[in-house]
Amino acid sequence: MNDRLLVGSKKGLFELRRQHGEWSIAGTRFLGDPISMLLADPRDDAVYAAEALGHFGVKLQRSRDGGETWQEIPAPAFPKSDADGPSVSYLFCLETGGADHPGWLWCGTIPGALFLSKDYGESWALNEPLWGLPERKEWMGGGFDQAGVASICVDPRNSGRITIGVSTGGVWLSDDGGEGWQAASEGMHAEYFPPPRNHAPEVQDIHRLVQCAAAPDTMWVQHHNGVFRSTDGARSWREVTSIRPAKFGFAVRCIRTIPTQRGSCRA
Amino acid sequence: MARVAFTANLERHLSCPVQTAPGDTVRAVLDGVFAAQPRLRSYILDDQDRVRRHVAIFINGERIADRDRLSDSVGDADELFVFQALSGG
Numbered sequence: 001m002n003d004r005l006l007v008g009s010k011k012g013l014f015e016l017r018r019q020h021g022e023w024s025i026a027g028t029r030f031l032g033d034p035i036s037m038l039l040a041d042p043r044d045d046a047v048y049a050a051e052a053l054g055h056f057g058v059k060l061q062r063s064r065d066g067g068e069t070w071q072e073i074p075a076p077a078f079p080k081s082d083a084d085g086p087s088v089s090y091l092f093c094l095e096t097g098g099a100d101h102p103g104w105l106w107c108g109t110i111p112g113a114l115f116l117s118k119d120y121g122e123s124w125a126l127n128e129p130l131w132g133l134p135e136r137k138e139w140m141g142g143g144f145d146q147a148g149v150a151s152i153c154v155d156p157r158n159s160g161r162i163t164i165g166v167s168t169g170g171v172w173l174s175d176d177g178g179e180g181w182q183a184a185s186e187g188m189h190a191e192y193f194p195p196p197r198n199h200a201p202e203v204q205d206i207h208r209l210v211q212c213a214a215a216p217d218t219m220w221v222q223h224h225n226g227v228f229r230s231t232d233g234a235r236s237w238r239e240v241t242s243i244r245p246a247k248f249g250f251a252v253r254c255i256r257t258i259p260t261q262r263g264s265c266r267a
Numbered sequence: 268m269a270r271v272a273f274t275a276n277l278e279r280h281l282s283c284p285v286q287t288a289p290g291d292t293v294r295a296v297l298d299g300v301f302a303a304q305p306r307l308r309s310y311i312l313d314d315q316d317r318v319r320r321h322v323a324i325f326i327n328g329e330r331i332a333d334r335d336r337l338s339d340s341v342g343d344a345d346e347l348f349v350f351q352a353l354s355g356g
Contacts, residue, residue, distance in 0.1 A: 053280070055352070056277070057313065085315040086314065086315075087313035087314035087315055
């Protein structure tokens with residue numbers, strides 16, 4: 001059992017330690033600065049903390065000693081374009097690349113874009129195929145002014161298979177490491193949007209997308225109006241209707257237990 | 268050379284003492300500052316090198332007019348102040 005926990009919060013980064021069964025705050029960093037995402041990379045034990053400084057923009061910090069000391073590294077940024085060009089306003093999610101790509105990191109941002117670093121966060125490149133999708137212009141803000149890439153899943157069997165969740169913009173799937181993208185929201189519906197567009201990918205508000213490590217074809221989405229499950233790798237989805245007392249939320253997580261039967265998975 | 272001062276709150280994140288820098292526009296002066304402290308750029312300017320939405324720049328107490336291209340003129344005797352904008356309530 002782990003006795004140390006790093007918690008990113010809107011008020012900074014907190015280190016919690018457990019002694020004699022009791023958790024207490026053992027340290028703080030970036031006190032007062034909102035931490036929008038925290039990632040511990042199990043491949044090399046680096047920890048990444050994304051900051052959302054109200055006045056001074058998004059920042060990215062990296063620790064290579066378990067959170068004792070931190071170094072600011074470049075945050076994902078859009079290429080220079082023109083006076084109306086985009087600028088990253090929020091680092092929404094961070095994920096590690098596959099086991100076969102040490103040092104690779106994926107980052108989802110607001111506005112809705114995906115960035116890849118191949119050098120432990122020292123530099124970032126915009127995923128142009130996703131940004132260039134004509135359908136992206138239909139994405140909308142869901143809780144923020146602009147759409148954001150809220151979740152990234154790198155398939156544990158094939159690190160070139162990447163699934164992302166967009167708030168709001170549905171689920172998108174790439175089978176070739178991000179070179180091409182296809183909508184993967186079949187079966188979802190948005191209760192807050194009038195028909196017939198309530199089934200359209202761009203209106204699906206994906207709060208969180210996760211992939212079962214033990215049965216990777218099983219994926220779960222915490223959607224604005226419920227939970228959806230896929231058992232065919234995001235190609236189709238069915239709503240889980242048995243959730244009580246409330247189906248709204250932002251967190252869904254696969255429990256990494258050995259499946260009791262092939263393909264089973266709990267969230 | 269123009270004198271450049273930054274909000275003290277920036278010192279929480281990185282060093283940015285009062286300094287002088289050459290240049291006859293806001294862009295040129297700030298580029299001179301960033302040359303010595305590259306990390307400071309992303310705290311003041313966004314991805315497209317515009318002034319960040321919640322940052323304000325004044326020349327001798329007058330807010331600059333051009334937040335996109337930073338083309339406002341700066342003289343050798345001028346003082347630039349870089350602040351947080353008053354945002355929110």
